[in-house]
Amino acid sequence: MDYTKQIKEIAGKLFSEEKIDVFIGYRNSGFDENQVPVLIHHYQDVDQLVFTEKSVFNLTNYLKYEHTRNKRVGLVVKGCDSRALNLMLTENQVKRENLYIVGIACEGVVDEAGQKAQNCLECVMPDSVVFDEMLGTPSGKREYQVNADIRELDGKELTERLTYFEEVFENCIRCNACRHSCPLCYCDKCCIDQETSTLYHGANTTSSAFHALMTWSLHLAGRCVDCRNCEKACPSHLPLHLLHKQNEKVVYENFQEHQAGMIEGDRGAFYKYSMSDPDDFIM
Amino acid sequence: MARVGVFVCFCGANIGDFVDVPAVVEEAKKIKEVKYAIDYKYVCSDPGQQMIRDAIVQQRLTSVVVAACSPRMHEKTFRKALSDAGMNPYLLEVANIREHSSWVHQKNKKAATGKSSDLIRMAVAKSIANEQLHEISVPVTKRALVIGGGIAGIQAALDIADARIPVVLVEKSPSIGGKMAQLDETFPTLDCSQCILTPKMVDVASHPFIELLPYSEVIELDGYVGNYKAKIKRKASYVNFDTCTGCGACWLKCPVKVPNEFNMGIDKRKAIYSPFPQAVPNKPVIDAEHCTMLIKGKCGICAKVCEKGSIDYTMQDEIVEREIGAVVVATGYDLWDPKPYEEYGVGRFKDIINSLEFERMVSANGPTGGVPVRPSDGKVPKNVVFIQCVGSRDEAKGIEYCSKICCMYTAKHTLLLHHKVQDSHAYVFYMDIRAAGKGYEEFVKRAQVETGATYLRGRASKIYKKGDKLMVQGEDAQIGQVVEVEADLVVLATAIYPYKDNPDLARLLGISYDKYGFLSEAHPKLRPVETAKAGIFLAGCTQAPKDIPDSVAQASATAAKVCGLFAGDTMKKDPMIAHVNNEFCTGCQNCVNVCPYQAIVTEEIPLGYGFKELRTVAKINEGVCQGCGSCVAICRSMAIDLAGFTDMQIINEIVAI
Numbered sequence A: 001m002d003y004t005k006q007i008k009e010i011a012g013k014l015f016s017e018e019k020i021d022v023f024i025g026y027r028n029s030g031f032d033e034n035q036v037p038v039l040i041h042h043y044q045d046v047d048q049l050v051f052t053e054k055s056v057f058n059l060t061n062y063l064k065y066e067h068t069r070n071k072r073v074g075l076v077v078k079g080c081d082s083r084a085l086n087l088m089l090t091e092n093q094v095k096r097e098n099l100y101i102v103g104i105a106c107e108g109v110v111d112e113a114g115q116k117a118q119n120c121l122e123c124v125m126p127d128s129v130v131f132d133e134m135l136g137t138p139s140g141k142r143e144y145q146v147n148a149d150i151r152e153l154d155g156k157e158l159t160e161r162l163t164y165f166e167e168v169f170e171n172c173i174r175c176n177a178c179r180h181s182c183p184l185c186y187c188d189k190c191c192i193d194q195e196t197s198t199l200y201h202g203a204n205t206t207s208s209a210f211h212a213l214m215t216w217s218l219h220l221a222g223r224c225v226d227c228r229n230c231e232k233a234c235p236s237h238l239p240l241h242l243l244h245k246q247n248e249k250v251v252y253e254n255f256q257e258h259q260a261g262m263i264e265g266d267r268g269a270f271y272k273y274s275m276s277d278p279d280d281f282i283m
Numbered sequence B: 001m002a003r004v005g006v007f008v009c010f011c012g013a014n015i016g017d018f019v020d021v022p023a024v025v026e027e028a029k030k031i032k033e034v035k036y037a038i039d040y041k042y043v044c045s046d047p048g049q050q051m052i053r054d055a056i057v058q059q060r061l062t063s064v065v066v067a068a069c070s071p072r073m074h075e076k077t078f079r080k081a082l083s084d085a086g087m088n089p090y091l092l093e094v095a096n097i098r099e100h101s102s103w104v105h106q107k108n109k110k111a112a113t114g115k116s117s118d119l120i121r122m123a124v125a126k127s128i129a130n131e132q133l134h135e136i137s138v139p140v141t142k143r144a145l146v147i148g149g150g151i152a153g154i155q156a157a158l159d160i161a162d163a164r165i166p167v168v169l170v171e172k173s174p175s176i177g178g179k180m181a182q183l184d185e186t187f188p189t190l191d192c193s194q195c196i197l198t199p200k201m202v203d204v205a206s207h208p209f210i211e212l213l214p215y216s217e218v219i220e221l222d223g224y225v226g227n228y229k230a231k232i233k234r235k236a237s238y239v240n241f242d243t244c245t246g247c248g249a250c251w252l253k254c255p256v257k258v259p260n261e262f263n264m265g266i267d268k269r270k271a272i273y274s275p276f277p278q279a280v281p282n283k284p285v286i287d288a289e290h291c292t293m294l295i296k297g298k299c300g301i302c303a304k305v306c307e308k309g310s311i312d313y314t315m316q317d318e319i320v321e322r323e324i325g326a327v328v329v330a331t332g333y334d335l336w337d338p339k340p341y342e343e344y345g346v347g348r349f350k351d352i353i354n355s356l357e358f359e360r361m362v363s364a365n366g367p368t369g370g371v372p373v374r375p376s377d378g379k380v381p382k383n384v385v386f387i388q389c390v391g392s393r394d395e396a397k398g399i400e401y402c403s404k405i406c407c408m409y410t411a412k413h414t415l416l417l418h419h420k421v422q423d424s425h426a427y428v429f430y431m432d433i434r435a436a437g438k439g440y441e442e443f444v445k446r447a448q449v450e451t452g453a454t455y456l457r458g459r460a461s462k463i464y465k466k467g468d469k470l471m472v473q474g475e476d477a478q479i480g481q482v483v484e485v486e487a488d489l490v491v492l493a494t495a496i497y498p499y500k501d502n503p504d505l506a507r508l509l510g511i512s513y514d515k516y517g518f519l520s521e522a523h524p525k526l527r528p529v530e531t532a533k534a535g536i537f538l539a540g541c542t543q544a545p546k547d548i549p550d551s552v553a554q555a556s557a558t559a560a561k562v563c564g565l566f567a568g569d570t571m572k573k574d575p576m577i578a579h580v581n582n583e584f585c586t587g588c589q590n591c592v593n594v595c596p597y598q599a600i601v602t603e604e605i606p607l608g609y610g611f612k613e614l615r616t617v618a619k620i621n622e623g624v625c626q627g628c629g630s631c632v633a634i635c636r637s638m639a640i641d642l643a644g645f646t647d648m649q650i651i652n653e654i655v656a657i
Helices: A005-016 A041-050 A059-063 A079-090 A148-154 A158-169 A177-181 A195-202 A208-219 A229-232 A241-254 B020-028 B044-058 B073-083 B098-103 B111-129 B152-160 B178-182 B191-204 B249-253 B292-296 B300-307 B355-361 B406-422 B440-451 B502-509 B548-565 B590-594 B631-635 B647-656
Strands: A022-028 A035-040 A073-077 A099-104 A133-135 B004-010 B034-040 B062-067 B092-096 B136-139 B145-146 B169-171 B209-214 B216-224 B225-232 B257-259 B269-272 B318-324 B327-331 B333-335 B352-354 B381-392 B425-430 B453-455 B462-464 B469-476 B479-487 B487-496 B496-499 B536-538 B570-573 B578-580 B600-606 B613-622 B640-642
Touching: A005 A022, A005 A041, A005 A073, A005 A099, A005 A133, A022 A041, A035 A059, A041 B647, A059 A073, A059 A079, A073 A079, A079 A099, A133 B111, A148 A241, A158 A208, A177 A208, A177 A229, A208 A241, A229 B570, A229 B590, B004 B044, B004 B111, B034 B044, B034 B440, B034 B578, B044 B062, B044 B073, B062 B073, B062 B111, B073 B092, B092 B098, B092 B111, B111 B647, B145 B152, B145 B318, B152 B169, B152 B178, B152 B191, B152 B209, B152 B327, B152 B548, B169 B216, B169 B225, B178 B191, B178 B355, B191 B209, B191 B479, B216 B502, B225 B327, B225 B479, B249 B300, B327 B502, B327 B548, B355 B406, B381 B406, B381 B469, B381 B479, B406 B425, B406 B440, B406 B487, B425 B469, B453 B469, B469 B487, B496 B647, B536 B548, B578 B613, B590 B600, B590 B631, B631 B640
Parallel strands: A022 A073, A073 A099, A099 A133, B004 B034, B004 B062, B062 B092, B145 B169, B145 B327, B169 B209, B327 B536, B352 B487, B381 B425, B381 B487, B425 B453
Antiparallel strands: A022 A035, B136 B570, B216 B225, B225 B318, B257 B269, B333 B496, B462 B469, B469 B479, B578 B640, B600 B613
């Protein structure tokens, strides 16, 4: 999977036709084999752009910051990234008319060890679901399967699970890198930072990190697209995907097989009110 | 510094017997912010309220906690006591130690006492974060919408209009009148149904304060009490009502014949028709499903014979909007389909009819000219078997409730049969005779004596055919023997069932309904005509099975409620509604989508102080918001808060235990 040439051409064309103010893509980091995100502002910088199976990051995250606010943006999205973008569009965080989206029919990216990444092995939608231009041959939607880690987790007793997460989350340093790296955590003032939220800590026995991570994961329930930007960003290497994958399973099973961001305009499992909502659980 | 007063109620023995009230008071005194705590036999009594008023002044209280019954019971009482003492009424918190503690933990006094203390601790913690709130006043549109033009809807519309309040009466069929128009004579006085109904129908049509919309349906209701907006679909009638004189030339000449719904399908009507001679308005409509002109574009006879040129085949459905303040729902009932009674041969034997079909037959303007006949051969029946409780009171095959009117109308049917066919004999299978009502028992007695009808106590178990007769088998429980009756005609007293579209209508109006489809009242005893949604009232069989006197009484009751609602120019509204903090709002509009009342809109505000760029934030419509809290729960950035139930108050409560 190497679309470097095509992306350079597209970005170059967009700049020369003055259709965009900034292009978000990947470049080689310069000091190791990895790639890093780059914001290109000028035609002459287009040559920096690359796209290979090492283009791991979800670039839609950069749409939530001031650099791109109210600007015309071109960007590259893989299947998972495009689903996040779909949600951002639905939740009015970006305007579709400001975007030029280069969709990728993704063949999977690699992890740090150079193997195909786990989330790519479990990917349900490798093709970009929203795009202006598509690179590669779409391979279509795949069947949802419960993650092996989650199956293992479900096998454990509740108390065992609690102990496991309490131990794991002890390593959290509350740097909030997970939040900053998540394209769907776009609130200006996160609820976890608000004074009312800090008061909860007096009411429960778990740590503030535990509380913060649980709140965060619930706010992403039915929205998380499994891009794993958060795990890549976490300096403590916490298994954050466990939280999201568990929520994904619960939502899939209980909300008419809902999958986040697949359809434009679909707000997700919790954020719509319909007269036909099942209410059999209300006594 | 908060100074909280706690008042613990014994509620006589209700709380006092199961909770150690003095101990609860001692426990309350230990809370730092509580400056005053006391118990009393009945805090809701006058001396009890006086205690609260005195303490507020003498102890300089900043908030008040009453530990007593459910706030649904006496919250208003205590709020009034607070405002009488010069305190903002919303600084009150009620700790429900009766329903939530003493009643449910009657066997464990110690635990109930502990729980009561916890509930008080939570209420104290919450009350500290209480803010002064002020009632919102909203304007009222003084116009009522009545849905359904049966006797209940007609009565409600007339009573409201007589109070000089404009009424919009919406009826889905071409004429008002409903089921009552189909009846022959009515129990217990045998008044001719049409004779007492049609004057009221004419009154409706000529009343200056009533706007009658026949052949129409309510398709949308937005807004809130006092300020609803209704969208009403006026179905295309293909007849210009303004010029039509109702002469009847069109339906005489129309070549298409369709089963007549008004006569229960016993005879035929035309594709252009007025349901019955006394219809109001007495203007025909074209049945688009059967009119050959509308289906195939061939015919057009009605247009040719109409001297006024009132027929318009191009007419389309029209949506009209009306601003209204209150709604009366009077959609009435349907007959229950007796299909599950296979042993009766329903559908197989032609000579089994339901009571409304019998009613049409004996009616003077009915399809058989007032004489009951057997549908199979048109002969006048001699032996007629009436079976009561078909569907009613039958958990196995039908429905659990009693349809209330069948005992009475079956007695009436035996009388009518006796009047029309002198040498006939009636047999009635019954379970009990339920004749509670003024003159009802006397009427049943009169019918029995006058007709000599044979009353057989027991459910008929089987009907089979023998020659051209029907054999009805059943047990007469009074003699303990199986009896078999030879019948020319069998009349089933099928149960009252709610109008089939009630669930859809209930969803459209935002009110609740029970498992059968009857619309639910707010309280079965004390608020029988209100629904849980303010400004929507129920009349007639839409709520439960009723006879005509009950339906009329309930309809008049709704009129009184509507008039009460419209008594002032504005309405006071609870201030416990949602508020948006623009600083935190991300404009994701999830709240707009989850709001069941469409109370949230968006607005554009500057990005920040001095910015020209705009961003979108949510905005609550104060009048529409009902304070349900759906938006608060889904707001991830915690930008929405509910006055009276702020996050801070709830957290305080959680922290307190």
